[in-house]
Amino acid sequence: VSYLNQFADLINITLVFATALLFGALGGIVSERSGVTNIAIEGLMTVGAFASAVATYYMEQADMPGPAPWVGLVAAAALGMAFAWIHAVASITFKADQVISGIVINFLAAGFTVYLVKLLFQGAGQTETLNAVFTKWAIPGLSAIPFFGRAVFTAYPTTYIAMILVFVVYYVLFRTPFGLRLRSVGEHPSAAATAGIRVLRVRYIAVLLSGALAGLGGATITLTTTSNFSHNSISGQGFIALAAVIFGKWNPLGALGATLFFGFAQALNNWIQLFSWSRSIPQEFIFMLPYVLTILVLAGAVGKARMPSALGEPYDPGKR
């Protein structure tokens, strides 16, 4: 029974790690499906983590610990959108190279957040440790099921939100007119424009949505894992999310699978350290796994991926 419980705990930790990645990956999918490359996910998650930490901290100071983490989530989505807007202005309106624009966001996010943290917290390199972070919710009834209750139905609220969002994003992308428009501007913007779709506007909406989603991903890390924000809170999770976008073939359900897998690799890495035999395995190779898999997927060694046709191309109405 204790083995079973340990395995349930492993799945539970997997969900914690996967949630942040899942938000980031959903953001990446929405943006890239509309034809805008988004390697800024890392930076957008960084500002999200920062905004949620600061908002939650001030709510605590105002003696409102109950709604504090929820305000943190909203702040994260808002600041994520603000930074995504910079990406949109540069890469959609001014037709800057989308990769460069994404790098700029990552640069700005890293500088801006640490600068403000030092400004707000008297020169400290990280925010104060938060107390009013999320606690795990046990779903009444379901959490009493043996094994599954412990593994799946006792999780942070962000995990439930992310899981619901997977299906929402899937439904919107593939079952609504807006989703069809969004995908069409990512596949063939000129044809979409001919059909009366306002390409630039749809892309703007997509990029802003991706900022909000990635911001939530960053907030998840602050409010469920680290309980504060520092310069290395995100440290590459945004790029793993990007890897999950590709591994999941630009599909929300695929991304769910990919993030669960990457989350499992991370959780396993923490989990096996409880056992002495694990010291003989270099953990660097486990850290590498998501990145190696992404390359293998792209190289066609693990199934073929097809990216949106117009990905990375600014839309220029005057161009044939």
Added chain:
Amino acid sequence: MGKLLKWIGSDSAVVSLAAILLGLVCGAIIMLAGGYNPVAAYIALFQKVFGSRYDFGETIREITPLIFTGLSVAFAFRTGLFNIGAEGQFLIGMTGATFIGVKLSGLPWIVHAPLAVIVGAVAGGLWGAIAGWLKASRGVNEVITTIMLNWIALFFSNYITSAFLLQPGQQRSYMIRDSASMSIPWLAEAFGNARLHWGTPVALLGAAVFYVILWRTKLGYELRAVGHNPHAAQYAGMNVNRRIIAAMFAAGIFAGLAGVFEVLGVFHYQTVMAGSPGYGFDGIAVALLGMNNPLGVVLGAALFGGLTYGSAGMSFGADVPPEIIRIVIGSVIFFVATQGIVRYVLLPFYRRRGKEVAKA
């Protein structure tokens, strides 16, 4: 035709300068908003860079790897490739040099040091060539593969360091042997023991080699042709795939050299790193600002290296968090990338100039 090129050149130089100014202005606005004095901060930055011989020497030390990584990104750009992987190539080059520097012994300097440089450079080159090969043979976009290879390089370097080179009880490798050192002790002494090394002249030489290869050889012509239009290059009988791999190999050598000299010239050991040092990413900024031209890269590296090193002075001299300089650098790249905004800002000046020309 020559005149036209000259005009474009000067125009883009104006845009670069305007972008730098706008970036500094953005930084100043953010400092003002934070209640800091931007003038005092920029003066402190300037004083930090030029304040003493030691600081000036250290600024040169800071600039050197940026020249290499800037050349790396620019070289790939000229062949139409976006090398975001300079960071990883840097790490692999560094690891190769550390390995040779620590593991071999009993060799004279004239053999050991160059061998460490060459092994590191080739290791970086091969790491770059992986992305080139994936692009050439499997059609995988190099942007994504190089990002992923950066992380793999980080963990792989840490693995090599901690599994084979680790000094017991430390989070770093053994020191490299003196026979592998690329420091220049007499020059360092002249600059108040700033860590000056042979990497700086090699980087400048690298900029010259960059120019000669791309504009004075058949290979360079082909590389640029592939960059302009791979289909036309293919039709003209060039082996596009092999040129792509060659370009990424060369780019990897440049970035690898940056890491090589950080170990052999500056630190003399390699740490187990929590994150990438960032020279490769800064190289992207340097290449952009330098318009992918070797002289421009050297100037861009001088600017970014100076800003980065001087930012430490801002926190001591004016109490401004040095991270502000990341915002300045980010804004500069933003304005270089979105030239539309810069041209819009410059529009009134251009109009006036146009009128003067019309009057004359």
